[in-house]
Amino acid sequence: MKRVFDIFVSLFLVICLSPIILFVACIVKIKLGSPIIFKQLRPGLYGHPFYLYKFRTMSLEKNGDGQLLDDHLRLTSIGKLLRKFSLDEFPQLINVLKGDISLVGPRPLLMEYLELYTEEQTRRHNVRPGITGWAQVNGRNSISWDEKFKLDVWYVENQSFFLDFKILWLTVSKVIKSEGVNQAGNATMEKFKGSNTVVKEGQG
Numbered sequence: 001m002k003r004v005f006d007i008f009v010s011l012f013l014v015i016c017l018s019p020i021i022l023f024v025a026c027i028v029k030i031k032l033g034s035p036i037i038f039k040q041l042r043p044g045l046y047g048h049p050f051y052l053y054k055f056r057t058m059s060l061e062k063n064g065d066g067q068l069l070d071d072h073l074r075l076t077s078i079g080k081l082l083r084k085f086s087l088d089e090f091p092q093l094i095n096v097l098k099g100d101i102s103l104v105g106p107r108p109l110l111m112e113y114l115e116l117y118t119e120e121q122t123r124r125h126n127v128r129p130g131i132t133g134w135a136q137v138n139g140r141n142s143i144s145w146d147e148k149f150k151l152d153v154w155y156v157e158n159q160s161f162f163l164d165f166k167i168l169w170l171t172v173s174k175v176i177k178s179e180g181v182n183q184a185g186n187a188t189m190e191k192f193k194g195s196n197t198v199v200k201e202g203q204g
Contacts, residue, residue: 001161006103010096021090024082028055031078037091042108045128050100052108053091057082084178092131104164105130106152109192116194117149124152127159134163137170141189 014021028036038056041049057079061069068074082088095101101108108129117124135143135151143151155163 002102002164003099005161005164006096009103010093014093014097017090020087024055024087024090027078028082031076032056032059041111042129043111043114043125044100044108045125047114047122047125049111050095050098050108052100053094055082055088055091057088086175089131096131100128102128102130104132104167106133106155107136113192116192118195120153121149123156124149126156132167132171134167137167137174140174145190145192146195 025036036056038054038058039051042052044050057076058071058074059076061074063069079088092101096103105128106124114122133152134155135148138151139147
């Protein structure tokens with residue numbers, strides 16, 4: 001039933017939001033150039049990899065050594081606006097239609113995190129990841145990694161159609177209010193390096 005709901009709602013959103021999606025694509029093309037879409041390998045159900053799609057929010061500026069500049073230097077004003085209202089997430093509706101992710105579930109993070117999780121944290125991969133989730137409506141990037149993973153595991157243990165509907169409803173409210181978009185002092189959130197150590201993370 002959840003898969004049917006995902007397909008129906010995602011298809012409905014793609015059709016209804018197509019003018020906005022096209023407009024955002026044009027803005028990204030004009031302001032940032034190609035590629036319009038940022039894609040990155042992420043772990044899905046049971047950790048199986050898939051390519052996650054987003055609208056690009058960062059420039060491709062490099063330093064003298066040919067290395068990309070730090071994320072906070074590459075995050076553009078238009079990128080900040082797209083992230084503020086989660087407009088960069090629209091391409092993930094294609095991921096939902098493909099079955100890579102669900103509308104609701106733990107957010108798909110980085111492949112390198114898989115070997116850093118505790119046994120308990122690994123349980124977040126027992127369901128399909130989602131565009132939004134219980135952790136996103138309870139702090140998003142403003143809470144710690146440990147808090148986020150506890151919320152993810154709680155969702156795995158308590159998931160239901162009614163909980164998913166509640167999360168989707170709360171997500172709309174959070175997006176409108178632009179709550180929890182960034183962690184203090186970071187472009188997005190610090191990078192997970194295990195339960196005790198973090199370094200900075202971003203998105204291309």
